[in-house]
Amino acid sequence: MKQREPIVAIATPYGESAIGVVRLSGLGVLEKVLPFVKTKGKIKERYAHLVKLFDERGEQIDEGIMIYYKAPKSYTGEDMVELFLHGNPLILKRVVELFLNNGVRMAQRGEFTKRAFLNGKIDLLQAEAVGDLIGAKSELALKSALRQLRGDLSEFIKPLREKLINLCAFVEASIEFEDQDIPTISKQEIIESLKDILDKIESLLSTVKTGEFLRKGLNLAIVGKPNVGKSSLFNRLLGTQRAIVTDIPGTTRDFLQEPLNLEGIPINLIDTAGIRHSLDPVERIGIQRSIEKLNSAHLILFVAQAHEPLQEEDLYIYSLVKDKNHIVVLNKVDLGFWDGHMETFKNFVKVSAKSGEGLQELKDLVLEVVGRSMGEGLYISIRHADLLQKSSEVIKLVLNKINREEVSPEILMLYLREIQSYLDELVGEIATEEILGEIFSNFCIGK
Numbered sequence: 001m002k003q004r005e006p007i008v009a010i011a012t013p014y015g016e017s018a019i020g021v022v023r024l025s026g027l028g029v030l031e032k033v034l035p036f037v038k039t040k041g042k043i044k045e046r047y048a049h050l051v052k053l054f055d056e057r058g059e060q061i062d063e064g065i066m067i068y069y070k071a072p073k074s075y076t077g078e079d080m081v082e083l084f085l086h087g088n089p090l091i092l093k094r095v096v097e098l099f100l101n102n103g104v105r106m107a108q109r110g111e112f113t114k115r116a117f118l119n120g121k122i123d124l125l126q127a128e129a130v131g132d133l134i135g136a137k138s139e140l141a142l143k144s145a146l147r148q149l150r151g152d153l154s155e156f157i158k159p160l161r162e163k164l165i166n167l168c169a170f171v172e173a174s175i176e177f178e179d180q181d182i183p184t185i186s187k188q189e190i191i192e193s194l195k196d197i198l199d200k201i202e203s204l205l206s207t208v209k210t211g212e213f214l215r216k217g218l219n220l221a222i223v224g225k226p227n228v229g230k231s232s233l234f235n236r237l238l239g240t241q242r243a244i245v246t247d248i249p250g251t252t253r254d255f256l257q258e259p260l261n262l263e264g265i266p267i268n269l270i271d272t273a274g275i276r277h278s279l280d281p282v283e284r285i286g287i288q289r290s291i292e293k294l295n296s297a298h299l300i301l302f303v304a305q306a307h308e309p310l311q312e313e314d315l316y317i318y319s320l321v322k323d324k325n326h327i328v329v330l331n332k333v334d335l336g337f338w339d340g341h342m343e344t345f346k347n348f349v350k351v352s353a354k355s356g357e358g359l360q361e362l363k364d365l366v367l368e369v370v371g372r373s374m375g376e377g378l379y380i381s382i383r384h385a386d387l388l389q390k391s392s393e394v395i396k397l398v399l400n401k402i403n404r405e406e407v408s409p410e411i412l413m414l415y416l417r418e419i420q421s422y423l424d425e426l427v428g429e430i431a432t433e434e435i436l437g438e439i440f441s442n443f444c445i446g447k
Helices: 029-036 089-100 111-118 124-135 139-150 152-176 187-205 208-216 230-238 281-296 312-321 359-370 382-403 409-427 433-440
Strands: 007-010 017-025 049-054 060-069 080-087 218-223 256-262 265-271 299-305 326-331
Touching: 007 089, 007 111, 017 029, 017 089, 017 111, 029 080, 029 089, 049 080, 060 089, 080 089, 111 124, 111 433, 124 139, 124 152, 124 409, 124 433, 139 152, 139 208, 152 187, 152 409, 187 382, 208 265, 208 382, 218 230, 218 312, 230 256, 230 265, 230 299, 230 326, 230 359, 256 359, 265 359, 299 312, 299 359, 326 359, 382 409
Parallel strands: 218 265, 218 299, 299 326
Antiparallel strands: 007 017, 017 080, 049 060, 060 080, 256 265
């Protein structure tokens, strides 16, 4: 364990609350705190002490609880002190400034968790899971982050690394002791081991899209011409009157976006301005933004009227979405249904935003499209996917060369080391300051 310079930060969200936490960690941190606290008896490790906190002039700042954690038995692996004070932002700010003026520096984003990683308390996958846990937008995302924090993803990756290390050892031995009678590994065994690693990597790669949905939310855009009931459908899905609804075409001049939790999947639900030819400069800006949202959405609900034939504007909008991930929603089915829709669309869902008819069927279809059966599995991030994809490509290249007998033991060794390096970077066995900076920059200051 390495003790670094002492740092301080507020570990609770800004604003008034019953309790606010100031966290300190690093070399000699207890000695930095003791001159400003008074308590009965000697300070014990991992013990809640009732303390009074004073500034340099001896003026009392607050009264609260102090806990001291001695390295390595702390979150960071360093000496740590946590002060549980009254949650007034003025008090917490004053306490932080007190320590900043007395040899402690402000913590950077995620620095407490970064130190936990650098001191071997957690690996890099678990460190990332801390950020995911704090930012989880649904129960499913929360459970996924907890699994990763618990080490489930690490335990999935580590056997693959160990298998590669063993392969490297056998291949290296065959090179170094070619003329000696030592155990070797056959070509078929190498192929089978690499195929097993590849299968497991590709099973993880298949989860990246769902993982991004869980972390950031699925962008679900409702598009269509004016007055087809987009805003009514938006309100019905949210269960609240968020968008203004009138019979006047073009009421929605700009997009609205609200969070929607659909059976554990976080969704960014977007109501767009009706797309049509308009001379109104304000409405035209809204229409342009609608098209931008349409192009950036993960899934599109194309809304048309169920009881009427499609108009030219409907057909134009459908031409924009038909090659994207979309669901056709025929609204206002309470007014009737025009049979000609069955010739235009292979699949569609009939709803009435007014009465709620067909709404559950629409929700089921959205869940089916994004993967309702995802369950409480392991879901990787874009960073994980990038490294796993690189590993997968090298393994496929090696398998192809081995089958064609175009790879020598020396070249095979280089390929195996490259694959291992990607997995090492994934779990943090190899970690540059640039990589760590990118990961922990997304954390809050006190974590």
